[in-house]
Amino acid sequence: MTDAPHRELLELAQEAARRAGELLRDGRPADLAVARTKSSPIDVVTDMDIAAEKLITDLISGRRPDDGFLGEEGASSAGTSGIRWVIDPLDGTVNYLYGLPTWAVSIAAEQDGETVVGVVAAPMRGETYHAVRGGGAWATGAGEGERALACRPAPPLDQALVSTGFNYVSEVRAHQAEVAGRLIPLLRDIRRSGSAAVDLCDVACGRLDGYYERGLNAWDFAAGDLIAREAGALVGGRPGQGPSRDLTVAGSPGVFEPLQELLERLGAWHD
Numbered sequence: 001m002t003d004a005p006h007r008e009l010l011e012l013a014q015e016a017a018r019r020a021g022e023l024l025r026d027g028r029p030a031d032l033a034v035a036r037t038k039s040s041p042i043d044v045v046t047d048m049d050i051a052a053e054k055l056i057t058d059l060i061s062g063r064r065p066d067d068g069f070l071g072e073e074g075a076s077s078a079g080t081s082g083i084r085w086v087i088d089p090l091d092g093t094v095n096y097l098y099g100l101p102t103w104a105v106s107i108a109a110e111q112d113g114e115t116v117v118g119v120v121a122a123p124m125r126g127e128t129y130h131a132v133r134g135g136g137a138w139a140t141g142a143g144e145g146e147r148a149l150a151c152r153p154a155p156p157l158d159q160a161l162v163s164t165g166f167n168y169v170s171e172v173r174a175h176q177a178e179v180a181g182r183l184i185p186l187l188r189d190i191r192r193s194g195s196a197a198v199d200l201c202d203v204a205c206g207r208l209d210g211y212y213e214r215g216l217n218a219w220d221f222a223a224g225d226l227i228a229r230e231a232g233a234l235v236g237g238r239p240g241q242g243p244s245r246d247l248t249v250a251g252s253p254g255v256f257e258p259l260q261e262l263l264e265r266l267g268a269w270h271d
Contacts, residue, residue: 118223154254200224210251
């Protein structure tokens with residue numbers, strides 16, 4: 001299904017995601033508190049985010065010292081091997097802070113700028129999702145063993161279940177709420193999980209028909225993007241563009257295009 005180097009990258013990403021997930025699940029202190037904030041006072045980082053990223057980067061760099069890193073909590077190095085790891089050690093930090101179960105560890109490996117491996121571990125679901133470029137998308141756990149993933153057959157847009165997320169900058173989230181308010185009468189319903197990585201994997205699993213969000217960084221979508229695409233979904237940004245901070249859109253073929261066009265008309269990508 002994959003060539004040996006990509007299989008080796010996958011196995012390393014799976015091990016790192018599993019160990020970080022166990023740390024986060026089993027090591028969460030009862031008095032967990034905010035360590036610092038980022039874009040706004042409600043955009044938080046906990047000590048567990050930082051510890052999980054260190055575990056992941058230490059493990060990978062110990063095995064592959066020439067690789068580069070891009071991590072949400074500060075890991076950044078160019079590397080010399082052509083491989084770069086794009087890491088979100090805890091996607092859904094606010095959920096985690098409050099004890100809500102929807103959070104994940106997201107790890108992608110890029111080769112010469114193209115994502116070739118993606119792993120998303122969701123410990124509180126008991127599931128891990130993974131993909132290698134050209135090898136399909138797969139999930140393990142939930143008592144079902146390893147299973148191939150496929151996005152849902154596309155319903156009409158007015159029967160589509162779509163997820164989204166909201167930024168932590170007040171002006172941006174106000175605009176996002178306006179867009180969602182105009183969008184929701186045109187869909188079956190909207191969901192908001194609090195984890196972009198989980199939302200993209202839910203598109204891959206057929207649990208959502210579509211997903212969109214403004215303001216994501218590469219570490220938010222790198223692994224989930226590959227997993228969704230390998231499950232047959234389409235992923236992009238504004239028409240003719242890839243996913244970016246302006247806009248990320250994913251959906252079953254037949255949902256993706258009308259959703260993307262509608263979001264463009266609604267100005268979902270700007271204030």
